[in-house]
Amino acid sequence: MGIYTKSPPPIPKLPDIDITRIAGRFGSMSATPLPVVFDFDTAMVGVMRSTKAVPGTIDSSWPWGGLWTISSEGSGADGQRHLTSPLMEGEVVVQLWYSTANSLYSRTGFGKAGFTPWEKRW
DSSP states (O other): OOOOSSOOOOOOOOOOOOGGGOOOSSOOOOSSOOOBOSOGGGOBSEEEEEOSOOTTOSOTTSOOEEEEEEETTOSOTTSOOBOOSSOOTTOEEEEEEEETTTEEEEEEEEGGGOBOOOEEOO
8 A cells, every 4th residue: 555645647638539430541431420521622531421412512413422532631630620622732632422323433632723523433
């Protein structure tokens, strides 16, 4: 049994991070339900789902599908970074959009130049 002559050091405060939402360096699927995208140009890095026509949608008559956003700037310290509009200087972004109409599209973004048009892959 020890006798303390002074108080023990305080317990360090850890940041409030939900580990089920961390998307990883380049974005990946989280362990929770996929968040809904409200604008493809400012989407969160990682995988999101689309349930209605929003800005940047390829075909507004068929807006359902999944969007995977990969950024050279990573997904941020908390794993939930959204793209900025315009993109950050020197940032390179790749977006893959899989529509439930069985179509795959992709586009890239380069810093202040913005995004290229969507290109149908299959």
